[in-house]
Amino acid sequence: MMEKKKEKEIKKTLPLYGLDGKVSGNVKLDEKLFDGKVNKVLLYEANKMYEANSRKGTASAKTRSEVSGGGAKPWRQKGTGRARVGSSRNPVWTHGGVTFPPKPRDFSYSIPKKMLKKALLSSLNARLVEERIKAVVKIELKEVKTKTFRKIFDNLKVDGTALVVVDAISDDVKRSSRNLKNIKLKEADKINARDVLLSEHLVIEKDALEKLTERVK
Numbered sequence: 715m716m717e718k719k720k721e722k723e724i725k726k727t728l729p730l731y732g733l734d735g736k737v738s739g740n741v742k743l744d745e746k747l748f749d750g751k752v753n754k755v756l757l758y759e760a761n762k763m764y765e766a767n768s769r770k771g772t773a774s775a776k777t778r779s780e781v782s783g784g785g786a787k788p789w790r791q792k793g794t795g796r797a798r799v800g801s802s803r804n805p806v807w808t809h810g811g812v813t814f815p816p817k818p819r820d821f822s823y824s825i826p827k828k829m830l831k832k833a834l835l836s837s838l839n840a841r842l843v844e845e846r847i848k849a850v851v852k853i854e855l856k857e858v859k860t861k862t863f864r865k866i867f868d869n870l871k872v873d874g875t876a877l878v879v880v881d882a883i884s885d886d887v888k889r890s891s892r893n894l895k896n897i898k899l900k901e902a903d904k905i906n907a908r909d910v911l912l913s914e915h916l917v918i919e920k921d922a923l924e925k926l927t928e929r930v931k
Contacts, residue, residue: 724750724842728849730920735869741849741920743842744927750843753836757907759825760833764908769821778803778811830906835930837910847916848872849923855886863890867897870917877913879905881921902926 730739778784784803791798805813841847848870855862867876875896880887883901891899900909902922910916918926 731850733866750839752840756833757836760907763825767822771819771821773816774818775812775815781811833907837907841916858886858889860893872915874914876915876917879918879922881919
Protein backbone atom coordinates (compact mmCIF):
# COMPACT_ATOMS: atom_id res chain seq x y z
CA MET A 715 0.00 0.00 0.00
CA MET A 716 1.10 3.54 -0.75
CA GLU A 717 2.22 5.60 2.20
CA LYS A 718 0.17 8.65 3.04
CA LYS A 719 1.70 11.94 2.00
CA LYS A 720 3.13 13.70 5.03
CA GLU A 721 1.64 17.10 5.79
CA LYS A 722 4.02 20.02 5.78
CA GLU A 723 5.06 21.03 9.29
CA ILE A 724 3.79 24.48 10.19
CA LYS A 725 6.28 26.82 11.84
CA LYS A 726 5.37 27.97 15.35
CA THR A 727 7.73 30.92 15.13
CA LEU A 728 8.88 33.27 12.41
CA PRO A 729 12.37 34.72 12.16
CA LEU A 730 12.37 38.46 12.78
CA TYR A 731 14.39 40.30 10.15
CA GLY A 732 16.06 43.64 10.39
CA LEU A 733 15.89 46.07 7.48
CA ASP A 734 19.38 44.90 6.50
CA GLY A 735 18.04 41.37 5.90
CA LYS A 736 19.72 39.85 8.97
CA VAL A 737 17.77 37.83 11.55
CA SER A 738 17.53 39.72 14.84
CA GLY A 739 15.18 37.43 16.76
CA ASN A 740 11.98 35.40 16.55
CA VAL A 741 8.26 36.08 16.61
CA LYS A 742 6.01 33.48 18.21
CA LEU A 743 2.78 32.65 16.38
CA ASP A 744 -0.55 31.77 17.95
CA GLU A 745 -0.75 28.00 17.32
CA LYS A 746 -4.55 27.95 17.52
CA LEU A 747 -4.84 30.50 14.70
CA PHE A 748 -1.83 29.77 12.52
CA ASP A 749 -2.38 26.04 12.09
CA GLY A 750 -1.95 25.90 8.30
CA LYS A 751 -5.63 25.21 7.60
CA VAL A 752 -6.94 26.92 4.45
CA ASN A 753 -10.66 27.11 3.67
CA LYS A 754 -10.64 27.48 -0.13
CA VAL A 755 -14.43 27.72 -0.41
CA LEU A 756 -14.50 30.60 2.08
CA LEU A 757 -11.64 32.35 0.25
CA TYR A 758 -13.56 32.03 -3.01
CA GLU A 759 -16.72 33.53 -1.48
CA ALA A 760 -14.83 36.41 0.12
CA ASN A 761 -12.88 37.17 -3.05
CA LYS A 762 -16.09 37.11 -5.10
CA MET A 763 -17.67 39.62 -2.73
CA TYR A 764 -14.68 41.98 -2.83
CA GLU A 765 -14.63 41.85 -6.65
CA ALA A 766 -18.38 42.48 -6.86
CA ASN A 767 -18.09 45.43 -4.48
CA SER A 768 -15.36 46.97 -6.63
CA ARG A 769 -17.54 46.93 -9.76
CA LYS A 770 -18.76 50.39 -10.76
CA GLY A 771 -21.93 49.17 -12.46
CA THR A 772 -22.07 52.18 -14.79
CA ALA A 773 -22.71 50.29 -18.05
CA SER A 774 -25.74 51.75 -19.82
CA ALA A 775 -27.45 51.51 -23.22
CA LYS A 776 -30.74 52.84 -24.65
CA THR A 777 -33.95 51.00 -25.40
CA ARG A 778 -35.90 51.74 -28.58
CA SER A 779 -38.02 54.26 -26.68
CA GLU A 780 -34.94 56.17 -25.50
CA VAL A 781 -33.20 56.52 -28.89
CA SER A 782 -33.98 59.85 -30.54
CA GLY A 783 -35.89 59.81 -33.84
CA GLY A 784 -37.91 57.01 -35.32
CA GLY A 785 -41.27 58.68 -34.73
CA ALA A 786 -42.45 58.38 -38.34
CA LYS A 787 -43.31 55.04 -39.88
CA PRO A 788 -40.57 54.30 -42.50
CA TRP A 789 -43.10 53.20 -45.13
CA ARG A 790 -46.73 52.37 -45.34
CA GLN A 791 -48.06 49.18 -43.81
CA LYS A 792 -49.07 47.42 -47.02
CA GLY A 793 -48.40 47.45 -50.76
CA THR A 794 -44.59 47.84 -50.81
CA GLY A 795 -43.68 44.13 -50.77
CA ARG A 796 -41.44 44.68 -47.76
CA ALA A 797 -41.92 43.64 -44.17
CA ARG A 798 -43.96 45.98 -42.04
CA VAL A 799 -41.95 48.33 -39.84
CA GLY A 800 -43.26 50.65 -37.19
CA SER A 801 -40.06 52.51 -36.31
CA SER A 802 -36.52 52.94 -37.63
CA ARG A 803 -35.28 52.70 -34.04
CA ASN A 804 -36.29 49.08 -33.45
CA PRO A 805 -33.45 46.76 -32.33
CA VAL A 806 -33.23 45.03 -35.72
CA TRP A 807 -32.19 48.23 -37.51
CA THR A 808 -28.81 49.96 -37.43
CA HIS A 809 -28.84 52.87 -34.96
CA GLY A 810 -31.83 51.29 -33.25
CA GLY A 811 -32.24 50.64 -29.55
CA VAL A 812 -30.97 47.60 -27.61
CA THR A 813 -33.40 44.80 -26.77
CA PHE A 814 -32.30 44.16 -23.18
CA PRO A 815 -29.84 46.98 -22.49
CA PRO A 816 -27.59 47.12 -19.41
CA LYS A 817 -28.55 49.83 -16.93
CA PRO A 818 -26.58 51.33 -14.02
CA ARG A 819 -26.87 49.03 -11.01
CA ASP A 820 -25.22 48.26 -7.70
CA PHE A 821 -23.42 44.89 -7.67
CA SER A 822 -22.24 45.13 -4.07
CA TYR A 823 -23.32 42.77 -1.32
CA SER A 824 -21.98 41.61 2.02
CA ILE A 825 -21.28 38.37 3.81
CA PRO A 826 -21.10 37.88 7.61
CA LYS A 827 -18.18 39.48 9.43
CA LYS A 828 -17.19 36.14 10.97
CA MET A 829 -16.78 34.68 7.48
CA LEU A 830 -14.60 37.62 6.40
CA LYS A 831 -12.45 37.21 9.51
CA LYS A 832 -11.99 33.49 8.84
CA ALA A 833 -11.24 34.20 5.17
CA LEU A 834 -8.49 36.62 6.21
CA LEU A 835 -7.06 33.99 8.56
CA SER A 836 -7.18 31.37 5.78
CA SER A 837 -5.30 33.69 3.42
CA LEU A 838 -2.60 34.23 6.07
CA ASN A 839 -2.33 30.47 6.63
CA ALA A 840 -2.00 29.97 2.88
CA ARG A 841 1.03 32.26 2.80
CA LEU A 842 2.40 30.64 5.96
CA VAL A 843 2.26 27.16 4.39
CA GLU A 844 4.04 28.53 1.31
CA GLU A 845 6.67 30.12 3.62
CA ARG A 846 6.06 33.53 2.10
CA ILE A 847 5.56 35.56 5.26
CA LYS A 848 8.46 37.64 6.52
CA ALA A 849 8.26 39.46 9.82
CA VAL A 850 10.39 42.60 10.08
CA VAL A 851 11.15 45.21 12.67
CA LYS A 852 9.52 48.62 12.35
CA ILE A 853 10.10 50.06 8.86
CA GLU A 854 11.78 53.42 9.27
CA LEU A 855 13.68 55.36 6.61
CA LYS A 856 16.47 57.88 7.09
CA GLU A 857 15.71 59.50 3.75
CA VAL A 858 12.67 59.67 1.47
CA LYS A 859 13.88 57.68 -1.55
CA THR A 860 12.33 54.89 -3.60
CA LYS A 861 15.78 53.33 -3.94
CA THR A 862 16.18 53.14 -0.16
CA PHE A 863 12.79 51.47 0.28
CA ARG A 864 13.46 49.05 -2.59
CA LYS A 865 16.76 48.02 -0.97
CA ILE A 866 14.85 46.63 2.04
CA PHE A 867 13.21 44.01 -0.21
CA ASP A 868 16.49 43.23 -1.92
CA ASN A 869 17.97 42.55 1.52
CA LEU A 870 15.01 40.34 2.43
CA LYS A 871 15.29 38.54 -0.94
CA VAL A 872 11.64 39.22 -1.76
CA ASP A 873 10.95 38.98 -5.49
CA GLY A 874 7.64 39.57 -7.23
CA THR A 875 4.61 41.28 -5.76
CA ALA A 876 4.53 41.98 -2.04
CA LEU A 877 1.99 43.24 0.46
CA VAL A 878 3.68 45.32 3.13
CA VAL A 879 1.64 45.48 6.34
CA VAL A 880 2.61 48.14 8.86
CA ASP A 881 1.21 49.27 12.18
CA ALA A 882 0.84 52.84 10.92
CA ILE A 883 1.86 54.33 7.57
CA SER A 884 4.34 57.16 8.00
CA ASP A 885 4.58 59.91 5.41
CA ASP A 886 8.21 58.98 4.57
CA VAL A 887 7.37 55.33 3.90
CA LYS A 888 4.27 56.27 1.90
CA ARG A 889 6.20 58.66 -0.37
CA SER A 890 9.09 56.22 -0.81
CA SER A 891 6.87 53.29 -1.82
CA ARG A 892 4.34 54.94 -4.14
CA ASN A 893 6.43 54.48 -7.31
CA LEU A 894 6.93 50.73 -6.78
CA LYS A 895 4.11 49.05 -8.73
CA ASN A 896 4.77 45.56 -7.36
CA ILE A 897 4.57 46.65 -3.72
CA LYS A 898 1.31 47.46 -1.92
CA LEU A 899 1.43 49.25 1.43
CA LYS A 900 -1.39 48.84 3.95
CA GLU A 901 -2.09 49.12 7.66
CA ALA A 902 -2.87 45.98 9.69
CA ASP A 903 -6.44 47.03 10.48
CA LYS A 904 -7.30 47.66 6.81
CA ILE A 905 -6.13 44.57 4.92
CA ASN A 906 -8.48 41.82 3.76
CA ALA A 907 -8.16 38.31 2.33
CA ARG A 908 -8.06 39.57 -1.26
CA ASP A 909 -5.11 41.88 -0.51
CA VAL A 910 -3.14 38.90 0.82
CA LEU A 911 -4.06 36.60 -2.07
CA LEU A 912 -3.19 39.14 -4.78
CA SER A 913 0.40 39.40 -3.52
CA GLU A 914 3.01 36.66 -3.73
CA HIS A 915 4.72 37.69 -0.49
CA LEU A 916 3.63 39.17 2.82
CA VAL A 917 6.09 41.43 4.61
CA ILE A 918 4.74 42.47 7.99
CA GLU A 919 6.04 44.54 10.89
CA LYS A 920 6.20 42.83 14.29
CA ASP A 921 3.69 45.27 15.84
CA ALA A 922 1.39 44.89 12.84
CA LEU A 923 1.50 41.10 13.18
CA GLU A 924 0.42 41.35 16.81
CA LYS A 925 -2.43 43.68 15.88
CA LEU A 926 -3.48 41.40 13.01
CA THR A 927 -3.44 38.35 15.30
CA GLU A 928 -5.83 40.10 17.69
CA ARG A 929 -8.04 41.03 14.76
CA VAL A 930 -8.51 37.47 13.47
CA LYS A 931 -9.18 35.89 16.89
